Amino acid sequence: MRVPIHKQGSYLIASIQAALTDADLLQLQDDLSSKVGHYRSRGAIVDVTALDVMDSFAVRTLRSIAHMLRLRGAETVIVGIQPEVAFAMVQLGLTLEDVATALDLEEGLAYLYELTKKSGHKNG
């Protein structure tokens, strides 16, 4: 199932609706990378509230998305990781340590706003 991506101001919001296959995750990566260029977005939020499992492939892909979008000039925030999903991720050995996370969409938007409000450029 293709993940819908909405444009909100200078940000993109990808709202995952249901369990994703590996192919769906890779599709999301491609879609976000091209849409960031198309809309000249400064940030992207990936809402994973609906995901009941985040395994190593999902985490690896989300990390790739964050790194790719940064190279395209946009910051990424993963929001909505459920408590039991976070527990399983840590047990498995997955941390997403180099990727920004926030509790929910509202917090994610606030984070992006703080990060991108100062200037049109963002280093690092």
Place this chain on the structure above:
Amino acid sequence: MDETINVTIKSDTDIVLAREQGRALAEKLGFTQIEMTVIATAISEIARNIIEHANSGEIILCEHHNGVRHGIQIIATDQGPGIPDVNKAMQDDYSTGKGLGLGLPGSKRLMDEFDIQSTVGGGTVVVMRKWKYT
């Protein structure tokens, strides 16, 4: 008689199916929400191992009793090339596939029991169990 669920693993959609079936069985057996997620995550990892290393295989889910405790048993089998060095494959960060090298050791951490038998040219069998404590 205890229910046994067989899921054929031959594409990435089967990985999702296997973990959904595992979660459903875990729920039926009375596992908590966190345990259900832990079980589904471990199934996802070993199912992906099948796809990456053997192309196809099978996940068998069932209730399991050992006389004292009961829980869920997950068997993953394939007729793939096998793992030459099982000890190495059980180390964190050792990966020959597309993952993060956490699949086998990570699944072991998620479950209570974990056993792997592999013969080069003969395939791999993983048996993992999670007991119910409440």
